[in-house]
Amino acid sequence: MTYDIQAVGESQDAAEPTDVTAAVAQKQIEGKSPWVLALRRLRRDRAAMICLGVIILIVACAVGAPIFAEITGHGNMQQFPNIGRDAAGQPVGPNGTFWLGTDTLGRDLLVRIAYGARISLFVGVVATAVTVVGGTIIGLAAGYFGGAVDSILARFMDWLLAVPFLLFAISLFSVAVVHPIFGIIGPGLPIVIIVLGFFGWASVGRLVRGQVLSIKEKEYIEAARALGAGPWRIMLVDILPNLLAPLIVYSTLLIPATIVGEATLSFLGVGVQPPTADWGQMISDASTIFLYGPWWYLLFPSIALLITTLAFNIFGDGVRDAFDPRGDLYV
Amino acid sequence: MARFLIRRVLQGVLVLILMSFTVFAIFFLGPGPQFVARALAGKSAPPAVIQQVSKQLYLDKPWYQAYWHYIDGIFHGSLGTDYYNHVPVTTTIREALPITLSLVVGASVIWLIIGLATGILSAVRTRSLMDRFFTTQALLFYSMPTFVLGLLFIWILYYTLTTHNVPIFPAPGTYTAFSSDPLSWAHDMILPWFTIALVSAATYTRLTRGSMLDVFGEDYIRTARSKGMSERRVILRHNLRSSLTPVVTQFGLDVGVLVGGAVITETVFSLPGLGYTAVRAIYSQDLPVIMGIVLVASTAVVVANMVVDIFYAVLDPRVRIH
Numbered sequence: 157m158t159y160d161i162q163a164v165g166e167s168q169d170a171a172e173p174t175d176v177t178a179a180v181a182q183k184q185i186e187g188k189s190p191w192v193l194a195l196r197r198l199r200r201d202r203a204a205m206i207c208l209g210v211i212i213l214i215v216a217c218a219v220g221a222p223i224f225a226e227i228t229g230h231g232n233m234q235q236f237p238n239i240g241r242d243a244a245g246q247p248v249g250p251n252g253t254f255w256l257g258t259d260t261l262g263r264d265l266l267v268r269i270a271y272g273a274r275i276s277l278f279v280g281v282v283a284t285a286v287t288v289v290g291g292t293i294i295g296l297a298a299g300y301f302g303g304a305v306d307s308i309l310a311r312f313m314d315w316l317l318a319v320p321f322l323l324f325a326i327s328l329f330s331v332a333v334v335h336p337i338f339g340i341i342g343p344g345l346p347i348v349i350i351v352l353g354f355f356g357w358a359s360v361g362r363l364v365r366g367q368v369l370s371i372k373e374k375e376y377i378e379a380a381r382a383l384g385a386g387p388w389r390i391m392l393v394d395i396l397p398n399l400l401a402p403l404i405v406y407s408t409l410l411i412p413a414t415i416v417g418e419a420t421l422s423f424l425g426v427g428v429q430p431p432t433a434d435w436g437q438m439i440s441d442a443s444t445i446f447l448y449g450p451w452w453y454l455l456f457p458s459i460a461l462l463i464t465t466l467a468f469n470i471f472g473d474g475v476r477d478a479f480d481p482r483g484d485l486y487v
Numbered sequence: 488m489a490r491f492l493i494r495r496v497l498q499g500v501l502v503l504i505l506m507s508f509t510v511f512a513i514f515f516l517g518p519g520p521q522f523v524a525r526a527l528a529g530k531s532a533p534p535a536v537i538q539q540v541s542k543q544l545y546l547d548k549p550w551y552q553a554y555w556h557y558i559d560g561i562f563h564g565s566l567g568t569d570y571y572n573h574v575p576v577t578t579t580i581r582e583a584l585p586i587t588l589s590l591v592v593g594a595s596v597i598w599l600i601i602g603l604a605t606g607i608l609s610a611v612r613t614r615s616l617m618d619r620f621f622t623t624q625a626l627l628f629y630s631m632p633t634f635v636l637g638l639l640f641i642w643i644l645y646y647t648l649t650t651h652n653v654p655i656f657p658a659p660g661t662y663t664a665f666s667s668d669p670l671s672w673a674h675d676m677i678l679p680w681f682t683i684a685l686v687s688a689a690t691y692t693r694l695t696r697g698s699m700l701d702v703f704g705e706d707y708i709r710t711a712r713s714k715g716m717s718e719r720r721v722i723l724r725h726n727l728r729s730s731l732t733p734v735v736t737q738f739g740l741d742v743g744v745l746v747g748g749a750v751i752t753e754t755v756f757s758l759p760g761l762g763y764t765a766v767r768a769i770y771s772q773d774l775p776v777i778m779g780i781v782l783v784a785s786t787a788v789v790v791a792n793m794v795v796d797i798f799y800a801v802l803d804p805r806v807r808i809h
Binding site: 311314315317318319320321322323324326327328329330331332333334335337338412416419420423424425426436439440443446447451454458461462465466468469470473 | 498501502505506509510513514516517518519522525526626627629630631632633634635638639641642646740742746747750751754755762765766768769772774777778780781784785788789792
């Protein structure tokens with residue numbers, strides 16, 4: 157790790173030129189962990205950094221959604237039947253009062269898009285977390301224990317990966333509308349997170365299982381076992397740290413997929429329920445009327461959704477290239 | 488091979504049993520005993536009908552008897568009754584199935600062609616302008632939700648062109664049966680097909696490109712080149728063949744995704760296929776229809792996966808061992 161001498165020398169030049177060689181020599185033997193190297197590679201990736209900026213901006217919009225309401229003076233649920241709709245009762249286009257126009261109920265689209273970012277990001281992060289944690293635990297168990305446990309879990313994962321989950325989401329929703337399923341699962345966010353989490357963990361489980369299968373044959377695992385470590389200790393202390401890099405990469409790429417999943421469920425009407433502001437639902441609402449004029453109602457939520465998924469995907473690609481420059485992980 | 492076949496088919500049957508029980512659990516056990524009959528009878532069913540439904544579906548008996556009755560019905564070709572429209576669910580499904588099939592078959596052909604072609608071209612000319620274009624468009628479509636693309640198509644290719652007197656694409660919701668006129672069938676389907684295909688092809692572009700670049704690093708490619716083999720032959724014979732393995736695996740997994748894509752696309756384009764029918768059934772609370780569609784679609788997915796696996800085993804003998 158000597159390629160850093162240049163940088164160290166430069167920073168020393170700027171400061172007082174004392175004993176440069178000693179500082180360089182000291183720096184030279186300081187090893188850099190793979191994490192530091194990966195983060196450095198990521199920082200150099202311009203596209204990924206721009207997208208990180210976009211993501212931070214979207215998060216800021218979500219967190220600061222009330223600020224949009226404050227500035228415009230329009231609440232996110234507030235309807236403006238007179239100024240928010242034209243004489244025919246149709247939404248009005250972008251103007252000085254409503255910067256991005258209004259929706260069918262005369263609500264400010266800009267404010268609602270900002271509030272919609274909250275749902276997208278919340279579900280994107282929470283459902284991804286559920287998926288990754290669940291998939292990791294089950295994948296670890298399947299890969300480590302092997303045998304019958306593995307066969308059953310692997311088959312189950314294969315099945316989950318093949319299930320048309322949208323149809324199952326429709327089923328769950330249609331039942332939950334009549335009465336909460338098993339008395340607890342009602343329509344709305346719970347179904348969204350359950351559906352995305354339950355049908356999503358299998359891909360993580362499969363990835364983890366594959367990695368565990370190869371890691372558990374390594375000598376240091378044998379050494380741990382010889383020292384008397386139990387299976388859970390080996391899984392969590394000796395194997396899990398090796399999985400962190402692929403899991404980080406996979407999670408970053410899973411977030412945009414989950415955001416699309418949530419928007420899709422809401423678009424089909426089985427996700428987040430009105431009047432909560434949600435991008436998928438806005439697009440669904442707009443899809444029935446945009447050909448009669450209100451193109452902005454379709455365009456702006458679609459752009460918000462597309463920019464979000466695109467930013468996460470490009471950033472995720474950057475994270476993958478940074479953590480896995482040789483492309484060994486296949487995630 | 489025979490052992491592999493038997494094992495794979497048994498696995499498939501096991502999965503189907505699991506699937507049927509999951510569907511049963513959601514619809515028959517999910518709402519809780521006092522609500523099941525009302526849920527299945529539909530929104531506006533009078534008490535007498537609810538009573539009758541309860542009796543007909545063995546809802547007053549223990550759950551395993553109801554499950555058995557339900558499975559028994561399936562084996563006799565009955566998926567229950569659509570109490571809302573007073574027709575057997577099988578009739579509804581039989582009307583919707585050809586539309587979904589048309590969508591799925593056409594879209595998957597287009598998507599494989601686009602995905603493989605752009606992936607191969609990108610890999611062969613890495614870092615060229617073309618490669619950059621294909622990878623960027625793949626990233627764009629990969630991030631694009633299916634319904635957004637479908638609506639954009641309707642807006643730009645149908646609506647804008649038609650209002651500017653260039654009516655190339657038919658209005659959404661138009662469908663001609665293949666048997667009556669194959670040409671109009673394809674013409675009506677072209678936008679829905681490309682909606683699914685472009686979104687899904689993006690994964691294949693990335694997959695094929697990555698996989699081919701990996702294989703180009705292999706020793707046997709160098710050997711083939713040093714023997715003076717033409718580049719075309721190296722690419723098609725030596726590289727593509729082994730690069731296709733992960734693509735076939737992915738395609739096997741994606742059959743379920745394809746059905747999902749069909750649900751969205753049918754909804755966007757108002758095509759009365761299985762997905763659209765299921766979505767519509769939510770509004771009328773027509774649960775038996777949804778239940779039937781889920782069962783039929785999942786069965787199709789399981790069977791399709793099985794066929795892909797077996798096909799795969801025929802192509803690559805190594806698979807049979809595992």
